[in-house]
Amino acid sequence: MTRPDRLRIAWIASIVVVFGVAPGARRATAAASDNVVLQWNQRMLQAVGNTRFAPMLTARALAITHTCMYDAWAAYDTVADGVYWTRDMRQPAAEHTQAARAEAISAAAHLALVDLFPSQASLFDMLLSSLEHSTPGIPGMIGKEACQAVLDSRRQDGSNQSEDLYPGSYSDYTGYMPVNTVDANLDPNRWQPLMTPSGAQQFLAPHWGRVQSFALTSFDELRPEPPPLYPHGTYIKEANQILHASARLGDRSKMIAEYWSDGPASVTPPGHWNLFAQAVSRRDGHTLDEDVKMFFALGNAVLDASIAVWDCKRLYDYARPVTAIRFLYGGQPVRAWGGPRLGTRIIDGEQFRSYIPTPPFAEYVSGHSAFSAASAEVLAAFTGSDLLGLSVTFPPGSSMIEPGLTPAAPVTLTWRTFSAAADEAGMSRRMGGIHFESGDLAARVLGRQVGSLVWKASRQYFDGTARAW
Template sequence: MLFWNDTALQAIRAARPGPPMCARSLAIMNTAMYNAWSAYDPQAMSTQHGAATRRPSAEHNRRNRFAAISHAAHAVLLDQFPSQKTLFDAQLLALGLDTTPVDASPGSARSVGAVAAAACIRDGHGDGANQLSLLTASGRAYADYTGYQPRNPGAIALQATARERIPFPGNWQPLTYLDSGGAATTPEFLAACLPRVKPFALTSAAQFRPGPPAAFGSAEFNDQARQLLTIQASMGETEKAIADYWADGPSSELPPGHWILLARFVSERDVHDDDIDVKMYFALANALADAAIAAWDAKICYDSARPISAIRYLMNAETVISYSPLGPAAGLGPVSGAAWLPYQPLTFITPPFAEHVSGHSCFSAAAAEVLKLYTGSDRFGAVATIRARSLKIDPKLPSMEIALRWPTFSDAAAEAGQSRLYGGIHFEKGNTAGLSLGRQVGAAAFAKAERYWSGS
């Protein structure tokens, strides 16, 4: 289980999908692995076939489970990331397993894994995510087919934005900036079709939809913008380290993958075997996928402004303390409010989708809820060591090593959510609403996953 999740994260870092696509891929793979494993368990039910694929008890052994799980993971990864076939084949061979087409023997562990994967892949192709671009003519995987259009015109991130370029200050605005390759890019709203994707445990994408963000023109809208200015001006090295650690931007494992990594700590702490891990990752990955659907439902529903647009509109004629176009590494100083920048890399200044709710907060709370329920305790105990002068956003920081400690899963989720305020990309209400939404999603996903493995 750990091996294939590590392989999936390696593929995600190379492929650079968005967080929702990352969560979906992890859920499909871990569901296929769980279904393959369930064939060798006396009570667990497959999500696709119930008890129909259960093998005779004489075949219920570690060797068969291992082979079935591995072949299922390999097949799903080939479907999700076809350009990385060389990596996946090498991983399968490293386990002593064959990469040639599956044999015709229906009772082999290899066939069990192939059947489990094929069913999950088939469902994924029709789940509404548009993975194969069958719903659009663009040929781009996951392309939007809902007709979403931003209400605001685009803005150039490293130039001051005139108020007339933000005609709808409460709504999302596309940004143009130079990516890590030096090319100008203006990303469209990522995964606008996600609320139409079939969830795992939710009755609908809107089942737990939170209330709206602060309305433009209200005191709350103005206050939340001022709060971020205060936070940015007072951040110390620890706050900056937290923002950097939880950033999970392009070329990383992204927020959903981050929690897959944290679950490895739990597995090692509690000395799990594959029989324990397969259930934990099945529940966790599906909670993360449902968290994406629920969070994006709110993002599309409210289409809310990111701090960079709201602050530039509200403080347009003011001088504020922020970062210049040289970025956070150059330090804070007086700048026009129309040019305010968050504590983010200049190559990824703000994620390309609406603010409310925070996806990171929702992912984190959902994951924390699952891990708490699965282990029977909120106790975590993980520590992340931030080496001196290792931050991606400001490489000269921290001046000395910093340890981030999370006594509980809830502490880790809360810090992940707070990191988005430190980073200047979410408001407090978007964070707290995201955390609340994630807890509800996590509880629902765990309850459904538990019913599967208990056979009830």
């Protein structure tokens, strides 16, 4: 494990409840009393980091795993409907015990996760064994049946996990080719791959807008207006905003950008909001039944957000700030961050670089902004309040990009509300130099719309009005 990976884990472990529903500040980290939903969510996020799963793949995996758990749990509820039930699976009321629910949930989660992360099977086997659910009884068989129905439905959902559309799991099957190359910017409005230490970037999952959603019926009503195109003045203005932010980078803005970066070997942006949900569960003392519902809605919110975002990324194929700034100011002196430990200086515009790594896909719209807005919408709706009340403190020198130097003094980030956290997540992408203002703000609106639709659909399953048996 690299030093940046260890630092990410340390940062996450330092999240604390600083105010909120529960009396007294306390750590929001894993506890011995965590219910099986939380334990399986934690184990899945560990697998995400181990396998360096991409954000959109993580979103889908969260949705599938928590839908499997939800559909298994619903068989032991008097009202709720399963999403993918192929028959009425509701068990007799006398069997609706917490022990039966826990066993059904564990069997479903294990089956889903082994399917999604086959290389991590031992990780899931260990948890199943520790929960004493390795030998399934009737609840375990019900859980497996419920999960298998979900997996069967998702075999041909457009993700290409099963290589049903093109060789290579999750590989593109749409024939996408970038207009620009690493060496030639033929259109300053379009995405340009960058050269990295591991080679030229490849657009990650350009097919993702075609994946089957949970609650979206049409993109026409959700899809934002096109981004500003060169030579429009807004294109130049937003590029200048990134330059100015780069030149003004201080310890606080650097740590905000780093905290929310959620790059490779992290839990990714969708997983980040699951960590917040774990903290909320512990803060509010959630029951098993409450967490089944909350994580189900949250998982499907980040899935649908990923689909709506990648629909935009593929449709608009928009340039990243680094491309726009190098195009506008190549061969001219600009004032910007000069690189790790170099501070702000005058550089050639062609040498501009973002503070956090620029991801390998188009800019418009921001995935993190949409994931965060959708998650904030669902979590506020579920808890009945926008209150979050979490904080994290970075010790001096704990930066992943400028270790030993940044920050010079402790930096504390505090999020009183889900909305404040979501807004900071969006802003962090501008501070990091990888998103324009329009890409951030449009994604926030899109994410809120997606979250609202997912919450509405989720409630219909919760109250048994989604389908009749």
